[in-house]
């Protein structure tokens with residue numbers, strides 16, 4: 001028997017087909033009944049009920065377990081605990097079996113870095129404000145300054161993604177449009193960086209994202225801020241804003257075609273159900289598709305007159321659920337992998353009953369953040385916060401659910417000391 005055939009025979013001998021209901025801790029999952037690309041992260045050896053839950057969430061029904069490497073129904077698990085070294089978690093885009101490169105832990109608890117990012121965020125918002133005012137009055141925006149801001153965001157992104165994303169989601173400025181423009185720039189750059197774009201492409205992407213909604217200056221404010229559902233004729237007006245953006249930006253010296261496509265295509269959807277042109281599939285540029293994900297995420301996680309904001313994890317879950325029809329699934333997966341399943345600032349309830357706020361993430365262990373525990377299991381506030389790294393404490397406690405800060409009288413802004 002040829003070597004390849006022997007290997008296949010061995011594989012068949014140890015692979016056992018089971019249903020998701022039969023999956024238990026300790027089993028080693030070799031294959032599932034859907035593409036790995038549809039599952040944003042996965043650890044091959046099942047080490048916790050969360051992993052089984054994750055597979056259920058992504059609608060996995062049938063699995064093939066490797067009985068030589070993990071437990072099967074025929075033999076009891078040696079241990080329900082983690083089996084480090086035998087199976088490492090993988091990031092989105094990493095094939096099962098490949099070991100994800102270790103990432104440094106990110107934390108927002110570096111007051112100096114937070115201050116620098118805060119100042120930079122203000123500068124970015126002011127830059128957008130000035131550029132919008134210039135364009136609305138027929139003047140060209142200061143492209144040099146805008147490019148400087150985008151370059152600065154790219155630099156910060158390399159070191160301080162967690163800080164930037166946390167600051168982006170704090171209600172810091174009353175004017176939604178300017179803050180939204182900066183946030184969409186940040187989130188677009190996160191995806192662009194995950195796709196390993198060159199610095200030049202990142203700058204074009206960032207410039208496009210920064211000005212994507214400039215066309216809204218041509219829509220009356222009472223329509224934009226309408227709390228009731230829009231009338232059909234109002235909707236037609238709103239849906240023209242990408243065309244207005246293009247018209248305002250196309251003659252600006254230094255504006256690239258790629259940046260223009262961000263402004264024109266950020267409401268297009270894979271299915272062709274988007275606007276203004278109803279483009280389908282690959283007719284939408286990568287830049288436009290990236291900005292559409294960033295735009296929807298920021299819109300979902302922001303309070304507006306017509307909607308209550310969603311918690312980051314809920315918004316990511318909704319975007320993932322709608323990804324197949326609307327977005328590039330791979331881009332969405334990279335975005336989720338980069339932000340983390342429990343983004344910094346999420347208020348979480350642990351399996352122990354304690355309540356705390358996520359203060360840091362392990363980029364290759366998305367389900368195990370660092371949590372600042374504030375309330376004990378009876379709901380009493382602790383004298384001083386207890387920092388728990390769930391990566392090293394998962395035997396005792398894990399994240400059970402995510403909750404709202406207000407429900408517990410907590411202000412994430414105060415807690416993270418970034419007011």
Ligand SMILES: [Fe+2]
Nearest residue numbers: 212213266267
């Ligand atoms: Fe828009």
